[in-house]
Amino acid sequence: MSEPDWVEHAVWWQVYPLGFVGAHPEGRENGRLQRLTAWLDYAVELGASGLLLGPVFASESHGYDTLDHFRIDPRLGTDADFDALIAAAHDRGLRVLLDGVFNHVGRGHAAFQAVLEQGRDAPTASWFRLTWPAGGSGPGYDNFEGHDALVALNHAEPAVADYVTEVMTHWLRRGADGWRLDVAYGVPAEFWATVLPRVRAEFPAAYVVGEVIHGDYAEFVQKSTMDSVTQYELWKAIWSALNAANFFELSWTLERHNTFLDSFVPQTFVGNHDVTRLASKLTDERHVPLALALLCTVGGTPSIYAGDEQGFQGVKEDREHGDDAVRPAFPAEPAGLAPYGWPLYHLHQELIGLRRRHPWLHHARTRAVHLTNEQFAYEAADGSRKVIVAxxxxxxxxxxxxxxxxxxxxxxxxxxxxxxxxxAVILPANGWAVLEA
Structure with missing residues (x-):
């Protein structure tokens, strides 16, 4: 495993900054990253050890249509605002992970604008996968999943690898502790294997996790040289098993999860900025604590999506602005939160505290000790250290x-x-327990 030693203790609090500070979709320019500073103590008290930020770089709309990877989005502020956030986070012992969108850029990115203005002779024409129709009209280009506003990069071009390496090292020099690589699955693993060793030559303690949804996770980690990838299989199995009262599905997925842990530690979650909120995804909200108990007791590097710890609801829809409901603005400070979410916050504190007191759970393998459709007990163990979850x-x-x-x-x-x-343990209806073993 290549991950830095500090990752064993990592629990991320994930924030989508543009939504969090009210800068998108309203498009105001007074949100500012500094508003996040008022929430850092809240994250520490939750039990988090790191801040997993969504896009912060200049973009056209939602952050994933990047215009300039070297400039903070003006809706979020300036370089000084970024520096202040990093300093405030580090003062509290919080690591900071940035979101890098390197599969594609927005149409307004300077490299693509040069192509539109200069045609085939543009020095950055080789950065993109272009076709030139007869008649002198503008180029055709590959895009991300049918979105014309997202222009796919040509990852076979060495200059693109140089550019991505430069972006990643620039922000690590500015204090970031690592990267989440958006749409990593859409980029050839060989590209990352070219870029990441160059980044690690200067920053060996940087943590790099790729967004991968389907496929052979272990093979992708090995070929790309990333530290980890997102564990979507486990995310799906958790809510699906709870909704369907079918713990056999979850048990099978945990056995597969064990095999991943032989070569890398997956990044685990029960909610993020791209999916329906857990409290909305589960058909019975009484199962939210069960999902959280699972997240905090299986091997992995867990993250909590901001708002899930308060029971926020929101449904992702397949339409324009379909993500807005799961990326809302937050109050100026935690005191502005509704009172009914705090009991769940306290449960998060309790279970994250368990996780932080037992850092070996980061590497723990699970073994089913009791399995029916409606009941499941498993042992999570690392050598002689064990807990049982019912x-x-x-x-x-x-x-x-x-x-x-x-x-x-x-x-x-x-x-x-x-x-x-x-x-034996007697559980109430829709109950759960973690036991010392």
């Missing part, structure tokens, strides 16, 4: 075997025959 989506109280379970660390349950081979 879950039930049943409508009535249920008894689950938890061999050698010694005591209840979290959750509401009754433990019988503690410490013995036939130890």
């Amino acid at each position: 879950l039930s989506v049943g409508a009535a109280a249920a008894e689950l075997p938890v061999p050698y379970g010694k005591s209840i660390l979290n959750g509401t349950a009754e433990l019988r025959r503690a410490g013995s081979a036939d130890a």
Whole structure:
């Protein structure tokens, strides 16, 4: 595994800055990154050790249509605002991960504008996958998933690799601790294997995680030289198993997850800026704590999407501005949050605290000890260090075997025959517990 040592202790609080500060979709230019500073203590008290930022670079609209990778989006402020945020985060012991969009750029990016203005002779024409129709009209170009505003880069062009390397090292020099690489799956792994060693030559402790949805995660990590990729398979299995009362699906996915841990530690989550909020995705909101217990007790580098810890709702829709509901503006400070979200925040504190006290869970493998459609108990272990997690989506109280379970660390349950081979836990309806083993 290539990840830096500090990542073992990492728990990310993910923020989509343009939405968070009210700069998008309204498009105001007074949001400013400095508004995030008022939330850093909130993140620390939650238990997070890092801030996973969405796009902060100059863009046309939502941040993923980059205009200038070397300039902070004016809707968020200036270089000075960025520097102040980094300093405030580091003063609190928070690492900062930036979101790099290097699969494509916005049509207004200077490199593509040069092509539109100068045609085939533009020095950056080789940066893009272009076709030149007869008749002298503008070029055709590959784009991202049918969006003409997102112009795909040509990753076979060495100058593009040079550019991406320069962008990544520039912001690491400015204090960032690593990168999330957007649409990493759309970029050849060989491209990353060219860029990342050059970045790590100067910043060996930088953490790099790629957005990968489908495919062979382990192979992509190995070929790309990234530290990690996003674990969408586990995200899907968690909400799907809880909604369908089918823990067999989740158990199978956790067995596959174990194989990933043999070569890298996935970046795990139950919500992010690209998907429907967990509280809306689950058909029964009483299952939110079960999803959180899973996230905090399986191997991985977990992240909490800002607002999920307060039970925010929001449905992602397949339309223009379909992401807006899951990327809302936040109050100026935590005191402006509604009172009904704080109990869930406190549960997050409790379970993230468990995770931070047991950093070995970062590498833990799971093993099913009891499995039915509606009940699931698994052991999470790293050598001799173990916990047992018991879950039930049943409508009535249920008894689950938890061999050698010694005591209840979290959750509401009754433990019988503690410490013995036939130890069992009584869970209430839709209940959960984490046990020392």
